[in-house]
Amino acid sequence: MRLRKNPEDHSKHNDHNKRSHALSTMSRANSESSLKALDYSNLFYIVYLMSSRDYLGEFEHVVLLAVLRLDDQAYGVTVRREIEARTKREVSIGAIYATLDRLEGKGYLRSRAGDPTPERGGRSKRFFRVTAQGVAAVNRTRHALRSLTEGLELLGSRS
Amino acid sequence: MMQTASRPLPPHLAAWFVELSASAEQSESILGDLAEEFSDVASKSGVVSARRWYWRQSVKTIFHLAGAALRSAPWPLTGIVLMGFVLKWFIARLPEQVIVALLRTQRPYSNLHYVLYVWLVTWGIPILRVVQMTLIGCIVAAVANGKEIVATVVLIVISSVIVGSNFCLHVLDLPLQTKIPWAFLVPNFANWMGILTGGILVRQIRSASPHQDATP
Numbered sequence: 364m365r366l367r368k369n370p371e372d373h374s375k376h377n378d379h380n381k382r383s384h385a386l387s388t389m390s391r392a393n394s395e396s397s398l399k400a401l402d403y404s405n406l407f408y409i410v411y412l413m414s415s416r417d418y419l420g421e422f423e424h425v426v427l428l429a430v431l432r433l434d435d436q437a438y439g440v441t442v443r444r445e446i447e448a449r450t451k452r453e454v455s456i457g458a459i460y461a462t463l464d465r466l467e468g469k470g471y472l473r474s475r476a477g478d479p480t481p482e483r484g485g486r487s488k489r490f491f492r493v494t495a496q497g498v499a500a501v502n503r504t505r506h507a508l509r510s511l512t513e514g515l516e517l518l519g520s521r522s
Numbered sequence: 523m524m525q526t527a528s529r530p531l532p533p534h535l536a537a538w539f540v541e542l543s544a545s546a547e548q549s550e551s552i553l554g555d556l557a558e559e560f561s562d563v564a565s566k567s568g569v570v571s572a573r574r575w576y577w578r579q580s581v582k583t584i585f586h587l588a589g590a591a592l593r594s595a596p597w598p599l600t601g602i603v604l605m606g607f608v609l610k611w612f613i614a615r616l617p618e619q620v621i622v623a624l625l626r627t628q629r630p631y632s633n634l635h636y637v638l639y640v641w642l643v644t645w646g647i648p649i650l651r652v653v654q655m656t657l658i659g660c661i662v663a664a665v666a667n668g669k670e671i672v673a674t675v676v677l678i679v680i681s682s683v684i685v686g687s688n689f690c691l692h693v694l695d696l697p698l699q700t701k702i703p704w705a706f707l708v709p710n711f712a713n714w715m716g717i718l719t720g721g722i723l724v725r726q727i728r729s730a731s732p733h734q735d736a737t738p
Contacts (some may be wrong), residue, residue: 455582460587480558483558486553487554498633
């Protein structure tokens with residue numbers, strides 16, 4: 364008696380085939396320095412793969428790094444000051460919180476409430492910590508950026 | 523809340539706007555952070571510049587929070603705003619119908635209610651329309667749990683764009699007295715404020731009752 368394959372396994376197998384085909388075509392395209400070798404279905408699949416990996420946006424990356432640097436002292440004010448001090452870029456509390464909430468939603472951060480203090484009008488702080496998933500996302504983005512900048516002669520380094 | 527008398531206080535109105543645009547959990551930490559930085563700026567550069575800084579930060583914060591709310595659930599919000607428009611369209615004639623039905627019960631020249639009759643003819647429809655818009659704002663905000671103000675503001679912005687473009691397109695066909703922009707804007711502005719008031723009412727009721735904020 365022949366065993367019937369699980370349809371899920373079949374789709375996984377197809378998925379794997381499609382992925383390896385897309386990646387091999389992509390590497391071939393890279394080696395030929397041409398994107399013409401990629402057909403549209405492969406391009407869509409590569410875009411799908413990249414989106415499913417969920418790379419960090421530029422500001423998300425900055426905020427995650429600031430939270431990592433601050434360790435257990437990371438809350439809105441300190442994160443904002445850390446970013447301003449290190450990047451010389453003025454950011455608003457709203458921008459910080461919108462990003463922190465998005466990162467928490469993705470599982471890259473965890474938050475806990477601190478104690479209320481008088482200088483904050485009796486309101487409590489919300490401390491953030493980077494999760495293992497968050498560290499992995501930072502590493503992934505760092506590797507992606509490193510591989511993209513590798514071998515590039517950047518404007519600043521020419522002179 | 524712990525507050526000392528000597529400590530300068532941040533502008534209440536700006537803080538209220540931030541509180542409205544954020545979820546309960548967010549507003550606690552955001553307002554706390556703003557207050558902490560406000561006292562820091564006030565001690566360094568004075569209360570006036572600290573207040574200016576607070577307003578600037580509040581406006582930026584409100585825009586960021588609204589943008590984040592729109593990005594986090596664009597389709598449900600679109601659906602809610604569309605529902606608001608459908609509701610507006612369905613009950614658009616209601617104020618006129620109610621006032622006309624009410625006036626039919628009166629005989630203006632033969633009883634003592636002449637003043638009431640004139641008042642109803644003049645102000646009844648606009649007042650009922652504002653009440654109607656407030657109810658629509660309440661319904662939209664009640665459905666947009668956690669994003670009450672964003673949903674009502676989007677409804678107002680789209681309504682104002684539609685009304686404004688309609689006015690610009692038909693300005694030549696309008697009778698002379700309605701060509702004056704403010705005469706046209708005042709009733710519409712009152713309607714938009716009605717929608718916003720509905721949103722604020724629902725938001726305030728929700729934040730007053732614990733465990734009601736459903737923002738993810």
